Amino acid sequence: MRKSRSRTIVRPQIHARIFAALGDATRLSLVAKLCGGKPRSISQLTRGSRLTRQAITKHLRVLERAEIVHSFRTGRESLFALDPEPMDELKKYLDRVSAQWDQALSRLKAFVEE
Amino acid sequence: MRKSRSRTIVRPQIHARIFAALGDATRLSLVAKLCGGKPRSISQLTRGSRLTRQAITKHLRVLERAEIVHSFRTGRESLFALDPEPMDELKKYLDRVSAQWDQALSRLKAFVEE
DNA sequence: ATAATAGGCAACCTTTTCGTTGCTCTTTCT
DNA sequence: AGAAAGAGCAACGAAAAGGTTGCCTATTAT
Structure with a gap:
């Protein structure tokens, strides 16, 4: 058996941001709503939450920076979809x-x- | 096709803590070191890091609370192993x-x- | 034209997180 | 017995995260 003890197979660092983005219950439930496939607007995603629109927006931006989600504007609303x-x-x-x-x-x- | 739109298949909340625990580069590298299989002491895990022993300890406790890791004491050292x-x-x-x-x-x- | 809806931006506050230092205790080594 | 190594605990500080409110702009509906 070859024992390659000098090197670690599993890399660090790179995935931390993605894990962190998913490490919040609110964001996890946003992901849940989005993985239905249809893009949703911020207001839609805010409805049914105890949080304000701005709070939801911030969470969406976090998901966006982690590239779990992307957004595009159509008319007066910006839609978010899962990546x-x-x-x-x-x-x-x-x-x-x-x-x-x-x-x-x-x-x-x-x-x-x- | 049956369209069960009223319920979400993916559950929220439960995994947030685990994701969060992995959402830090230091902790991710601790996991990397531990997934070699052998339990390691705090001092061992601190060696080669720029952080202090106490910082590493705190990170290990976070991983422990998330049940990604468990610890046991033998003699004067406490060993951590992956779960x-x-x-x-x-x-x-x-x-x-x-x-x-x-x-x-x-x-x-x-x-x-x- | 006005009102309502959807959002962006900035300031602000509170709570967590991350890391440090200092001190004490126990176990092991010589 | 005395020194060194491993670790726990508590206090503290800086920075980031999570949330709020207030105000302003743009688009759509009446």
Whole structure:
């Protein structure tokens, strides 16, 4: 078995911003509303929330900076839609983490059994 | 096609804490170090970082509260090890999101083509 | 033309987060 | 026994996050 202990397979840093953007209940529920597929306006997304429109706007901007969402203006409203690529990236990241983890476990098992 | 528009498939809230815990570059790199499999002490995890031991400790406690990591004391050192279940949960969450997304896309496609 | 709706921008406040320093305690090494 | 290493606790400060209010502009509806 090749033991490449000098290098870590899982990269740091890059995904922190995406994780952070999803690390808030309000934003997570915005994502939930948007993953229905249809673009929604800020007012629409504000309806049913206890927060003000401006608060929702700020959350949407955070999601936008993390590129989880993009917006475009039509007439007097700005619509937001989901951008699923970063989520896929996160999924891949988590896959790598658990792959490395499983590998570590089987190494451990092999070590114990030898 | 059954259109269950009244309920959202993707749940909010529950995963926010886990996402938030991973939403920091320092903590992400701690996870990276830990997913090698071997439990590491606080001092070990501090070595090579520009931060103080206490800063690292705090980050570890955050990861612990999110149940991404657990700790146990042996002698004078407390060791931390990864707990991969929450990561799996996140992966499942992201799967649900992208499943719903794909579904929305195909609904849209069907609508456009009809 | 006016009123109503949708948003942007800026100031402001409060709470969390991130990191530090200083001190104490326990365990291990010599 | 004494020194060194590992860690816990508490106080503190700076900065960021989350939210609000007030006001102004642009678009749509009546």
